[in-house]
Amino acid sequence: MSEETPEVSAETSLHIDPYERNWMRLTVVLLVVFATAVTIAGFALGFQVPSPEERVDPRTVAIGDGPFADPGLREYPDGSYDLYIVSQMFSFSPNEVTVRAGSEVTFYVTSIDVQHGFKLQNTNVNMQIVPGQVSKLTVTFDEPGTYDYICTEYCGSAHAQMYGTLTVEK
Amino acid sequence: MLTTPTYELTKSEKSFVSIHLLFAFVALAIGTLFGPLQAFEFSGVDFYPLLEPVIQSYYQGLTLHGVLNALIFTTFFITGFLTLTTIYGLKRPLKYPLLNQIGFWTMVVGLVMAAVPILLNQASVLYTFYPPLKANVFFYFGLTLVVVGSWIEGYGFIFTWREWRKENPGVRTPLMTFGGLITMVMWQLATLGVAVEILTMLIPWALGWIDGVDPQLARTYFWFTGHPLVYFWLLPAYVSWYAMLPKQAGGKLFSDSLARIAFWLFLLLSVPLGFHHQFVDPGVPAGWKYIHAVLTYSVFFPSMITAFTVIASLERAGRARGGKGWLGWIPKLPWNDPSVSAQLLAGILFFFGGIGGITNASYNINLVIHNTAWVSGHFHLTVASAVALSFMGISYWLVPYLRGKRLWSRKWAVIQTWLWFVGMLIFSNAMHVLGLLGAPRRTPLGEAPYIPEEWSGHLLRTSIGGAILMVSAYMFIYNIARTWWSKKLNAGPGELVEIPAAESVHPAQQTPAKLDWWTPWLIGTVALILVAYGPQLIEQIGNIDLSSPGVMP
Numbered sequence: 001m002s003e004e005t006p007e008v009s010a011e012t013s014l015h016i017d018p019y020e021r022n023w024m025r026l027t028v029v030l031l032v033v034f035a036t037a038v039t040i041a042g043f044a045l046g047f048q049v050p051s052p053e054e055r056v057d058p059r060t061v062a063i064g065d066g067p068f069a070d071p072g073l074r075e076y077p078d079g080s081y082d083l084y085i086v087s088q089m090f091s092f093s094p095n096e097v098t099v100r101a102g103s104e105v106t107f108y109v110t111s112i113d114v115q116h117g118f119k120l121q122n123t124n125v126n127m128q129i130v131p132g133q134v135s136k137l138t139v140t141f142d143e144p145g146t147y148d149y150i151c152t153e154y155c156g157s158a159h160a161q162m163y164g165t166l167t168v169e170k
Numbered sequence: 171m172l173t174t175p176t177y178e179l180t181k182s183e184k185s186f187v188s189i190h191l192l193f194a195f196v197a198l199a200i201g202t203l204f205g206p207l208q209a210f211e212f213s214g215v216d217f218y219p220l221l222e223p224v225i226q227s228y229y230q231g232l233t234l235h236g237v238l239n240a241l242i243f244t245t246f247f248i249t250g251f252l253t254l255t256t257i258y259g260l261k262r263p264l265k266y267p268l269l270n271q272i273g274f275w276t277m278v279v280g281l282v283m284a285a286v287p288i289l290l291n292q293a294s295v296l297y298t299f300y301p302p303l304k305a306n307v308f309f310y311f312g313l314t315l316v317v318v319g320s321w322i323e324g325y326g327f328i329f330t331w332r333e334w335r336k337e338n339p340g341v342r343t344p345l346m347t348f349g350g351l352i353t354m355v356m357w358q359l360a361t362l363g364v365a366v367e368i369l370t371m372l373i374p375w376a377l378g379w380i381d382g383v384d385p386q387l388a389r390t391y392f393w394f395t396g397h398p399l400v401y402f403w404l405l406p407a408y409v410s411w412y413a414m415l416p417k418q419a420g421g422k423l424f425s426d427s428l429a430r431i432a433f434w435l436f437l438l439l440s441v442p443l444g445f446h447h448q449f450v451d452p453g454v455p456a457g458w459k460y461i462h463a464v465l466t467y468s469v470f471f472p473s474m475i476t477a478f479t480v481i482a483s484l485e486r487a488g489r490a491r492g493g494k495g496w497l498g499w500i501p502k503l504p505w506n507d508p509s510v511s512a513q514l515l516a517g518i519l520f521f522f523g524g525i526g527g528i529t530n531a532s533y534n535i536n537l538v539i540h541n542t543a544w545v546s547g548h549f550h551l552t553v554a555s556a557v558a559l560s561f562m563g564i565s566y567w568l569v570p571y572l573r574g575k576r577l578w579s580r581k582w583a584v585i586q587t588w589l590w591f592v593g594m595l596i597f598s599n600a601m602h603v604l605g606l607l608g609a610p611r612r613t614p615l616g617e618a619p620y621i622p623e624e625w626s627g628h629l630l631r632t633s634i635g636g637a638i639l640m641v642s643a644y645m646f647i648y649n650i651a652r653t654w655w656s657k658k659l660n661a662g663p664g665e666l667v668e669i670p671a672a673e674s675v676h677p678a679q680q681t682p683a684k685l686d687w688w689t690p691w692l693i694g695t696v697a698l699i700l701v702a703y704g705p706q707l708i709e710q711i712g713n714i715d716l717s718s719p720g721v722m723p
Binding site for chain 2: 150
């Protein structure tokens with residue numbers, strides 16, 4: 001806006017009260033501590049957020065040969081699973097899944113219409129489901145029980161009805 | 171140096187500010203109606219069937235609530251209030267009053283254009299309008315015009331300031347004007363994201379010129395604007411907290427320099443951190459999310475400066491009024507002034523909002539609460555408390571000032587601010603707890619099949635809090651309406667309200683001139699945005715895939 005350098009008067013000084021200076025130092029320390037904590041949790045302990053996995057065409061991803069044309073569990077010899085889920089207004093497919101306790105499950109979720117949410121209750125699995133993208137997160141189930149996965153993004157009139165259930169057996 | 175402590179706005183200036191407020195209050199009155207309806211639905215009392223055929227769904231009501239309260243009430247109030255802080259701070263009329271008139275009426279046309287499709291249930295896409303949920307094209311045109319109108323009003327402020335600068339070389343820009351200018355310049359940069367989203371993708375798509383959209387890229391554009399949007403709401407409240415509240419409390423601003431540093435840091439840091447709203451998005455690399463998480467922490471710094479400076483100013487005021495001991499200054503503050511009590515209570519609620527905000531920004535911790543009721547709870551502590559309750563407090567002197575009236579009831583107004591505080595504590599606490607338990611946001615939980623019985627107590631608390639907030643909101647509207655139109659409340663000679671312009675402990679002219687110099691800060695701001703967003707924008711635009719045809723809900 002103003003192009004010319006304003007004259008600097010000799011009377012001016014940046015006055016910062018000592019208390020306020022300490023407050024600002026404390027703030028910086030606090031923020032460095034927080035940042036360190038989430039960094040260690042994310043990059044050393046593996047609490048990670050989703051990252052780009054695959055681009056797909058929402059119009060064709062659920063037809064043809066790909067894994068989303070036949071969504072559901074894929075079990076591997078080591079006992080881990082891949083779980084492919086297709087979201088659409090207003091259901092997840094499949095909407096009932098059973099895995100064994102102690103198994104590691106990698107979720108791959110996409111949408112064939114609008115945006116949805118995928119939150120697996122009582123776990124850290126929480127993903128935005130965006131048409132054209134595949135959302136991926138991995139979780140290990142130690143405790144047997146049932147876990148609902150619910151749609152957490154408004155997707156139309158029956159959004160509140162959209163959920164599925166994952167059962168962890170002993 | 172700084173003389174002319176009083177300046178009277180002309181009649182036409184007052185009516186120009188007033189008409190902004192009139193639109194803001196009408197939007198608030200209508201939009202607020204739908205808040206409690208959602209809260210009541212949570213405990214199974216659904217009034218929506220009674221509203222057919224006017225309002226056909228929960229989501230149409232929710233769209234009205236978000237658009238009217240979060241976008242329209244705020245934008246009209248802010249442009250009106252900042253018109254006043256520009257004129258009164260600079261002690262001069264607008265350079266081009268017609269330009270600001272054009273900006274204002276552009277916003278009005280946009281408001282009408284967006285409101286009609288919402289009322290016809292052809293834009294029930296909520297105020298985030300995530301594609302490929304599709305709205306009637308006039309919804310997008312309307313929002314565009316509201317934003318463009320606010321830009322034009324901002325240009326009017328900038329031209330006025332430049333003229334003032336020519337007339338007053340070397341004088342520090344008065345703080346209330348300075349904060350308003352920072353707000354509008356930041357807004358100009360920030361809204362480029364949503365402007366590109368709407369103009370290059372949503373309007374061509376809604377018109378049928380292109381077959382589909384790229385929803386991931388649209389989210390990135392949207393959140394480029396979406397986070398600084400909250401600072402667009404918040405900074406005008408900060409203008410009041412820094413440049414007016416100390417005077418209202420009977421004291422002075424503790425530090426003019428640090429107030430300016432905080433505003434500069436908000437300009438610098440508001441935009442380049444939008445990916446913290448997209449931590450769970452599939453199409454944004456984790457590394458960039460992490461960088462934006464750290465940048466989000468950095469914007470906490472000027473908020474902490476604000477907390478210290480504002481509280482220190484209040485403490486000085488309380489001690490000057492006879493307050494003793496560590497906390498004895500607090501009860502000495504003029505709590506019987508509704509404008510003060512509103513802003514003090516707004517500040518207390520914002521303390522909790524700030525803690526929740528740090529949680530939201532914390533990268534992997536965000537996984538616990540993303541897209542849950544926690545977020546709506548947080549939002550109500552920030553925009554619906556720190557901002558809206560402060561704006562109510564400002565209105566309690568601003569409307570009497572503009573209309574030459576006494577406030578209809580100060581006592582009623584003080585009670586109103588406390589009801590907002592109590593209602594919001596109950597409502598937002600319940601929403602935060604529900605979010606931690608896994609309740610999704612923006613969902614009619616009363617009809618969701620997966621709700622465990624244990625949640626019912628918290629759902630009931632949202633309804634109780636919502637009911638209290640509804641009473642409080644309409645007490646505010648009623649008080650303002652009575653003041654606005656009453657013929658009996660004309661203020662006598664000694665009763666005229668003055669604009670509360672706070673002096674600072676060290677006169678503003680002692681603040682370093684560098685803190686009134688725009689060029690380096692603007693260069694830094696643009697550079698930081700390019701670093702934080704450039705690579706991902708190039709990548710996502712380069713891989714654009716318009717393959718989502720979408721549906722109108």
